[in-house]
Amino acid sequence: MQGHHPVSGGPAKGPQIPPVSYLKWYIPRLKEMRAHNLSFSGLQFPWDLDSIEDVWKDHRGPGIDDREMVSEMYGVPCENVHLCHGATQAINIAISAASRGGKVAVEMPSYGPLSQSARVLGLETIIVRRKPTDAAWIIDREEWSSILSQVDLLMICPQLNPVGWSYTEEDREWIIETCRKNDVRIISDEVYAAADKNWKPMFREGDNCITLSSLTKVHGLGVIRYGWIIASRDIITNAENTFHNMAGMMSSPVIRIAEHVRDRLHEPVELIEHYREMNLPVLQDTLNRVGIKWNPPPYGVFGAFRVPGIDTMQMIDTIGKQHGLLAVPGCMFDSGLDDWLRVGWSIDPESFAEAASVLETVLRTALDIP
Ligand SMILES: Cc1ncc(COP(=O)(O)O)c(C=O)c1O
Structure with a gap:
């Protein structure tokens, strides 16, 4: 079996x-x-949101940019942000937006959609592994080196599910450097990162690096399906085109609920x-x-x-x-x-x-x- x-x-x-x-x-x-x-794997936060007036009504209007909340959260311009419904959708949109058609290295162990979605989108995946130690799990640089020379995209989840540990500082640097040299784009699923005060989001490492996340895990709001992607303007333009094709528009109740809790995050x-x-x-x-x-x-x-x-x-x-x-x-x-x-x-x-x-x-x- x-x-x-x-x-x-x-x-x-x-x-x-x-x-x-x-x-x-x-x-x-x-x-x-x-x-x-x-x-x-996410916080069970006792949110009590009372009622939100007209929650179902169109949230759009003159001068309103849905992306402001995330833009402020990370200190990046709205043009580097794309919103979507949860990190799982962000994974799919980010792959579609960042792929150049080559093979995709997928880190294991993993949350299934992170390592499997590329296949559903018509791409071939190859596994790279993080290996157990009694603290931060580590990578086998020989294995990663060989695979990163065959792919144009790498899928990672730094705060590794199921162990919760992130990369050692040396492994993180090595991965960034090796991907840069091999022209590999990195899609980094950072749904757990906001719990680490010292975390530097991957998109800050260069135009080939993409961060995605959501309000699901650290903020305990998985049911509202609010997620985002942060990347270079070119990749965000591709993400927008993908989103328009595959999802249309953001749900107004999702945006209104997120705005309602914005000051309490x-x-x-x-x-x-x-x-x-x-x-x-x-x-x-x-x-x-x-x-x-x-x-x-x-x-x-x-x-x-x-x-x-x-x-x-x-x-x-x-x-x-x-x-x-x-x-x-x-x-x-x-x-x-x-x-x-x-x-x-x-x-x-x-x-x-x-x-x-x-x-x-x-x-x-x-x-x-x-
Ligand atoms: C690594 C990882 N990414 C994403 C998700 C799901 O996030 P969302 O609910 O925002 O789609 C999970 C849930 O277990 C996860 O472990």
Whole structure:
């Protein structure tokens, strides 16, 4: 049987289009509303938006530029910004806008759409991997060098899903330099980056670098589907043409809701810091008690660790389910991660402490620790 992780290959149409197995597995389990949910990769922020007058009405008018909010967020002119519906759509639009028809290097492990969408758009993909260490995962420069000489586009997610760690400073510099030399454009999915105060968005590294993101993860507003792309003016022009062809226009309720929360976007970022302070020590103690050594990433709301020898998908579907626990198995992100488990700490400390205690029970049962 094929695994659950994203797959690379040639252009894919109709029945060859690969599933996003992660979503197929995850959505039904999320709908079960298990009592102890450690599956979230984004902040669960208690937004209370009251009602927004005329939310459904056309938001456009003289002098209004929808892109101002993102333009201010990054300190870039509106002409370098394109809005769309969530980061997933941004991935597709950015590929269409930046591709010159060549092969695409896709980083693994990954969120399926990041590594698979190029195939749906008629391009061939080749995998480059980040490899486990007990801190920031690292790249194999020989492998990346060889592949970056064969492609014209590279898809990355710096704050790597499922582990949450970004590149080492040296790897980041090396990737930027090597892509520049090989005339490779970089599409950088930075949905988790706003949780890292020191993050320098990739688009600042040159006209070949594109940043995309959304309000989904750090701001806890995935349901409104607000995303964006930041790139050179030429690439943004292509993005606009793509968007007009594939999506038409932005939804007015989406823009109106985003404008409504605009002055409060710092609140979720602050809450992440609070949750880290409260929840991370609890998780580390829990893992220590079952003999799992783990370094949390220095930012963000999720991380992943090995549960040696345990098929974590089976564990979550059997023992986890019995105890009402949901967390995400590593097999959803790449081959070779079957005994990894992704755990999020983006929920209130009381619920988190209860869930961590249930996680301990599940791990003890799986590992046969009395
Ligand atoms: C790397 C990455 N990009 C994008 C998304 C989805 O973002 P959006 O909801 O804005 O489409 C996810 C969700 O898991 C993700 O992990």
